[in-house]
Amino acid sequence: MNTRKVISIFILLVLLSLFTYHNVPRYLKISEQFLLNNDFVAGAVGWELIKTDDGELLVDHGEVGLVEKSPDHSIQFFRAIDMDGPGGQVVLQVTARSKNIMAGPKGWNKGRVILVQYFDGKPQYYLSHLLIALEGTTDWKTYRKVFRLNRATTEIKVILQLSHCTGELYCKDLSLYRVVVNPVYRVVKWLVPGGWLLFIFVLFLPVFKSFVAGSRLAGGVVLLVVAAILFGTMMPGSLKNDLKHDLVREVRAVATAVSAPGPGELKKLVDITKVAHFFLFMVLAFLLLRRLPQGRGWYFVILDLAMLAVGTELAQLFIDGRSALAGDVGIDMAGVFFALVMYQLYPGLNEKGLRAGMGR
Structure with a gap:
């Protein structure tokens, strides 16, 4: 397939991905608003407050603010909702900002908005419950998350809290x-990633065939x-996330065994998945540059890998729990350009050198 056709198909897939992502909603509402007085025009009516003398609740102009002055105390503002049916899914949304929140020693000692499920008369914190956890000072931002309800859940609580941390948390436009x-999204969810997989297969099939013809080992790699x-x-x-946490735990164990970490050093660990993507794209670029077919320029390798990076990122828009980030494409391409620079600095690494052929 010639370059123009490849680029045309790539552009169509990009447009299809963006159009469907922005115009086909993933979820449809099937209930009325659960959070009565969610705009707080009636003050705190329908909501409950737990605080000490160091905490303060502010309700004004459709927003609610929590203020906590002591790191030894907490303030909690919540609403309980009885659930009328087993299981299912709910979507919780809030627009929030924080001011001078000093996080406490525990991971949950921040400004948080959570949805806690209750059954057997007890809160079930082992179930997914976190919507946001803010610290420091942040501007207004809208957060949205879908929570899957356990079939045994009889009650849920939407909780705004500052738990053993100082600062201010402001929320508005709450909805549940x-x-x-x-x-329709069920179809799109498989159609768009499937289209990207097919495109990538067609894109790299000639490359794979050329490698197998020269070296099966290289083709396998x-x-x-x-x-x-x-x-x-x-x-x-x-x-x-499970895989990343397992890998990070192993890295931390090795790092701790080699030398005791200083204060805050473990927090500086680089996201291992980003490193993996940089490395994989670097290796792939090395392999493709090393065996450039006659008449094929190095810039075609850059083009192919750029389309691979963008395609894999856009496909993640339709994968549960994933998101597309322009920065991740930059990380992928950084690996590619690192490989290219190495070949320019050390041309001996390339059996045939970097060619500047103009055809595919």
């Missing part, structure tokens, strides 16, 4: 609805690297 997955990139792309967010 029961939702279901949009049937190329296949494994591309497969690793695609596996990381299509992995659901929950699985990715």
Whole structure:
């Protein structure tokens, strides 16, 4: 397939991805607003407050503010809702900002908005419950998350809190609805990532064939690297986070065994998934540059890998728990350009040198 056709298909897939993401809602509301007086025009009516003398509740102009002056105390503002049906999903949304929040020693000692499920008369904190956790000073931003309800859940509480931390948390435009997955989105969810997988397969099939013709080992390595990139792309967010946390835990264990970390050093660990993407794209670029076909310029390698980076990132818009970040494309391409620079500095690494051919 010639370059113009490849670029045309790539542009169409980009437009399709962006159009469907912005115009096909993932969820449809199937209930009325659960949070009565969610705009606080009636003050704190319907909500409950737990605080000490060091805490203060501010309600004004459709927003609510929590102020805590002592790191030894907490303030909590919440509403309890009885659930009328088993299981299902609800979406919680809030627009929030923070001011001078000094986080406490525990991970939950921040300005938080959470949704806690209750059954058997007890809060079930092991279930997903965090919407936001803010510290420092942040501007207004809207946060939204879908929570899956346990079939045993009989009550939920939407809680705004400053737990053993000082500062101010402000919230407005709170909403809570029961939702279901949009049937149209169910189709889009498979159609768009499937289109990207097919495009990437067609894009790299000639490359893979040329490698196999020269060296099956090299062809196998190329296949494994591309497969690793695609596996990381299509992995659901929950699985990715579990894998990342396991890897980080191992790295921390090794780092601690080698030398005792100083204050805050463990917090400086680089996101291991970002490092992996940089490394995979660097290796793939090295392999492709090393075996440039006659008449094919190095810039075609850059183009192919740029389309791979953008395509895999846009596909993540439709993977549960994942998101697309322009910065991640930059990390991928940084690996590619690092490989290119190495080949320019050390041309001996390339069996044939970097060619400047003009055809594909």
